[in-house]
């Protein structure tokens with residue numbers, strides 16, 4: 001069935017260079033025909049840079065392992081399964097949580113049986129949420145075992161919470177132990193920004209590069225005038241970091257959870273000149289063209305914006 005860890009090799013120095021080169025040439029190809037300025041490249045750490053990861057859990061006889069699927073290599077018509085023992089691209093805290101969690105679940109049938117997937121979400125600030133997804137109903141006995149697990153995991157070095165949060169998920173069920181939102185602190189050109197990140201919602205996976213990216217966006221905006229339109233704003237990652245440079249910011253995002261976090265993040269960072277609306281980019285376009293009115297734009301007036309800059313950060317294409 002599974003092969004031993006191949007994912008580790010993806011953190012190899014050599015492979016990183018090749019992946020970065022590939023990305024650079026892809027961006028250049030995409031923008032062919034436009035007058036693209038010289039690209040500024042911010043290299044990532046080679047390992048321990050990824051804040052989040054999801055692993056399927058494979059049970060066979062008495063064995064339980066994390067697995068990933070290598071979609072590049074297919075066995076028959078199926079993606080090849082790869083057994084994952086460590087995940088060098090993940091943060092150290094993520095790796096420590098993975099290892100300790102596996103030891104604990106192997107010892108506790110109530111936590112192990114029908115466990116289908118584990119998601120890890122860590123932050124530079126040392127917070128963590130572990131999501132355990134099951135094919136069974138989660139009862140009081142499970143909650144008690146998961147609460148004890150939090151205590152076991154809380155002793156890990158690098159974890160700033162007394163105990164990491166655990167979210168149990170099953171069909172039509174979500175059990176939160178501790179909470180389901182972490183707070184990340186990003187330092188951008190010496191300034192600290194605080195971000196709520198929700199379990200299961202998008203957040204930048206490489207926080208180190210995110211700090212560079214926000215610094216770059218601030219420098220690129222320095223001499224711009226008028227107001228900023230931001231599409232695909234997620235939890236307000238750019239909104240919060242750019243707001244003080246513009247007169248006003250109008251930001252939109254389609255996911256309800258992203259918009260809720262963005263509102264929290266405006267407050268947490270004392271941003272008062274940005275309005276975040278739950279609209280898809282397509283909906284925003286029809287609102288801007290006055291084809292359609294949206295009650296979700298209540299509280300702001302599109303006619304008062306002088307949108308001279310647009311920032312788009314759509315999902316992976």
Ligand SMILES: C[S@@+](CC[C@H](N)C(=O)[O-])C[C@H]1O[C@@H](n2cnc3c(N)ncnc32)[C@H](O)[C@@H]1O
Nearest residue numbers: 202232233234237253254255280281313314315
């Ligand atoms: C790559 S994430 C970027 C989020 C944010 N800019 C950040 O830096 O964290 C893309 C975001 O686009 C949102 N999204 C996807 N399709 C969308 C659409 N049609 N209109 C608006 N937002 C959309 C997703 O929910 C997600 O939050």
